[in-house]
């Protein structure tokens with residue numbers, strides 16, 4: 001079961017099947033593709049969303065990005081994922097539940 | 100060359116519309132295919148389409164629509180879908196649903212099709228019976244269930260016009276019931292067959308207002324499990340739309356015979372030499388052809404657009420509409436109330452609700468198409 005709830009660090013974000021995330025050379029960015037549209041992501045948006053693979057918890061995503069960016073990006077990640085949840089780009093499930 | 104012209108910067112094509120065929124089992128009165136479609140023969144082969152897909156993808160195209168006509172009438176559709184997936188497109192099948200069998204949808208899924216846009220049309224002449232015509236209704240429902248069962252995201256598309264706009268509430272209920280993710284309620288755009296039939300199709304102002312109201316209330320009730328898009332005819336606006344986000348800026352349409360167009364409707368423009376994928380590469384077509392450069396930037400504009408402070412917003416509107424209504428492809432889209440020909444649009448709106456006596460609806464059949472190709476209707480205020 002997936003749900004759309006407020007993001008929490010022990011929950012697992014994933015991109016729902018309606019969307020596809022992919023790297024576009026021509027645009028030098030990640031894009032999120034969905035019926036009738038496409039969103040070009042900035043660098044941090046792309047780095048966050050490509051970790052929303054249905055396995056990492058939000059906490060684990062933050063930990064990876066803290067390392068990658070060599071600073072504490074927790075607040076930014078939580079804010080971005082809250083927005084992404086609103087837009088329907090990510091859904092959530094409890095850690096340990098099967099996708 | 101004018102000194103104040105903004106040089107055109109050419110951005111890569113992002114959307115490719117592959118019109119695989121003009122063959123279609125339906126005869127919609129609002130079809131956007133060219134009126135003389137029956138005289139276009141000579142469809143591209145599978146290999147030619149694969150080359151088009153490959154070249155457009157290399158330029159950056161990523162959204163891909165397979166349309167027509169009815170694309171399911173091509174038996175190489177699965178092959179093309181598989182190739183599109185391999186190349187990294189996000190692909191969409193735009194279909195009437197006729198011919199979408201269980202076996203076919205399974206093969207399309209396996210080939211990697213991303214989503215399906217199911218159009219609601221009515222193939223019958225009893226258009227006012229729009230949704231109650233049980234045979235069509237049941238076919239669409241069965242098809243929708245099939246689309247769901249195979250896990251495809253579903254966009255339901257319904258072309259709205261005077262004869263069905265009062266049913267919008269029922270159409271929304273139906274979309275919820277069959278589990279669509281998106282519902283597009285797009286008013287008929289008055290090109291092709293819809294322009295021929297415009298006086299029958301254009302809704303009244305009251306109908307448009309009611310429809311907007313019904314949609315607003317439905318959005319509140321349903322929330323975001325169904326996203327509803329309502330596009331009202333631009334005849335009701337005071338500014339034209341930024342057509343195709345600009346000529347040759349994002350969209351590339353390839354017609355069944357390989358003709359490349361910046362927009363599906365663009366074939367109507369006079370004195371245009373549209374390039375063909377049979378003779379040029381997609382790169383040459385997009386960057387170098389005179390047709391794709393024709394309305395890039397703003398050097399082509401005439402007054403009132405040329406000196407208009409809003410010209411970067413709407414880019415002067417739709418070239419096809421400007422030509423079809425004024426006879427001049429460089430004119431301001433007469434939807435704009437700054438256009439000296441805006442009266443053509445207000446007259447058509449004012450006449451809305453009164454079907455012209457003695458002029459029946461014209462159905463998109465091959466016979467009508469051949470008849471109309473032999474005697475094209477005059478340019479100007481639609482058809483007379």
Ligand code: SF4
Nearest residue numbers: 123125126127130168
């Ligand atoms: S609009 Fe109707 S007639 Fe035209 S291609 Fe689509 S289904 Fe066929």
Ligand code: SF4
Nearest residue numbers: 404407410415431435
């Ligand atoms: S005059 Fe031309 S550019 Fe200005 S708003 Fe009207 S259509 Fe757009």
